[in-house]
Amino acid sequence: MMMIKFILNGEHVEIESDPSRRLLDVLRSDFNLIGVKEGCGEGECGACSILLNHHVVNSCLLPLGNIINQEIMTIEGFKTTKRYQIIEQAYIDAGAVQCGFCTPGMVMATESLLHMNPSPSDFEIKIALSGSLCRCTGYNMIIEAVKIAAERGEGLW
Amino acid sequence: MVTHHIPSTLEETLKLLETNLYQVMCGGTDLMVQSRSWANTVPKLVKPLVFISQLSELNFIEETPDYIEIGSVTSYETLLNSSLVPKVLKDTIIEIAAPGIRHVGTLGGNIANASPAADAVCTLIALDAIVEIMSSNSIRTEKICDFIIGVKKTTLKPNEIIRSIKIPNVEHDYANFYKVGGRKADAISKVSLCVLCNVKDNIITKFRIAFGAVGPKVASNIKTDELFVGKTIDEIKNNIDDYTKKYASLITPIDDQRSTKEYRHKVALNMIKAFIETL
Incomplete structure (x- = not known):
């Protein structure tokens, strides 16, 4: 067990935990952020995608020990931004959401792309x-x- | 009770490795899959972990007159965005996994994991890259083709860590990477191949091939490569089947969940042919 500090959705947080745990489990179980989904659990499906310092990463492959003092953003934190609203409306208008299980991961991958490009x-x-x-x-x-x-979001990224 | 460590300096890391048997964890994209357990349980690990991805001393890309040197914890994405990294290595990295894995996966991890299907290792072997290895009281270098000795096996000792990868600063007229996988992204190679070639006045002056996923380690043989050197392109093209078959004995794949040995053998040879046809 170890005290691990990081920035989660804009807030400084700390957790006493085993650093080998998957960030996916920590987010869902310890912080109740269940917008982060577990699909394959081995990096193939992207349902667990989160942002690590603005870059998309599979949280099922990210051990807690690798995020000390780093910035983590989940769909719940991203939801409060103007950029999210633009992406959400675009997904609705394009019919890009059906069952919705992949959608949080897709949205995080979209944000990661538009942040860079x-x-x-x-x-x-x-x-x-x-x-x-x-x-x-x-x-x-x-x-x-x-x-x-x-x-639609020209100038926001 | 296992005690994991997250050291803040390289010195501290190397000292730790002298005290106990540890598993070094870098980006985690291979290890977290290999040690995967049930949801919301800790990974199944045999040894306690030493985390190294935070070590800034190992996160760099530098150019010297002879080499491009890449720190072992530098992420694939950082390499893709660097003007110093050879194009053929970038062409290889873009075929590895997907952005979510490339943001944290590293060259050092790909080498230490020593999978026969490791795409970056295939290209680094063709490029005759050198691995620099460190312990608390020594530093040594080894050719990557000697450093990796079998499936998941390297010459790395328990107190050692990969510090960097040195890629010789050599220009190539042709430098191609080919990969066959079940999906365009996030696929472990069924077969991969890196080929480097120089041509002067229609005569081959350098020929170097490395194959991934066709044997217990990435396969290459300089003696076979040299059979091409000094030959004209016409000579090779006119006898393309004979020249391609020179590699047949090097390609010793297995059947597994991703492919069959027959398929891998045939495709590996076809990829050499496809390359020769571009000359």
């Missing part, structure tokens, strides 16, 4: 979302949603 090409969008699986939409609507968000 505010006007991505189709190819860059596909690479950015390539770690997230969606079994409902066939992806075209999600790619469309990212394009709509980039257009």
Whole structure:
């Protein structure tokens, strides 16, 4: 057990825990942030995607010991931003959400992309979302949603 | 009760490694899968962990007259964004996993994990990269093809850590990486291949191939490569089957959940052919 400090959704937090635990478990069980989903548990599906210092990362592969003093953002924290509102509306308008299980991860991957590259090409969008699986939409609507968000949110990223 | 450690300096890390048998944890993208347990339980680990991804002394990319030197905990994404990293290594890294893993996965981890299917290792072996290894009282270097000795096996001793990877500063006329996987992203290679080639006045002056996922470690053989050197491109193209088959005995794949040995053997040879046709 070890005292581990990090920044979670903009707030300084600390937790007495085993540093080998998956961040996914810590977020869901200790902080009740259940927008972070467990799909495959081995880095293939992206449902557990969170932001580590603004970059998308699979929280199922991230041991707690690797995030000391780092900034973690989950869908719950991101929800309070203007950028989230733009992405959310774009996903709704493009029909990019069906069952919704992949959506929090897709949204975090979208934010990670637009943070680095505010006007991505189709190819860059596909690479950015390539770690997230969606079994409902066939992806075209999600790619469309990212394009709509980039257009409407011009200047926000 | 296992006690994990998160040292803040390299010196502290190396001292710790002298005191006990530890498992070194870097980005975690391989180890967390290998030690995976039930949801909301701690990973199944044999040894206590020493975390190293936070060590700034191991996070760098530098250019010297002879080498590009990459610190072992530098993430794939950082390498993709660096102008110093050779293009063929970037072409390889973009085929590894997906952004969520590339943001935390590292070159040092890929080497230490020593998977026969490790994509970056395949290209680093073709590039004749050198691994620099450190302990609290020594520093040594080893060619990456000698450092990795088998499936998940390296010459790394329990008190040692990979400090950096040195890539010789050599220009290539052709430097290609090919990967066959079950999906475009997040796929472990069924077969991979890195080929480097120099040509002067229509004559091959350098030929170097490394194959991933076709044997217990990434496969390469300089003696076979040298059979191409001094030959004209026409000579090789006119006898393409004969030249391709020179690598057949090097390719000794297995059947596993990802592919079959027959498929891997055939595709590996076809990839060499595909490369020769681009000359």
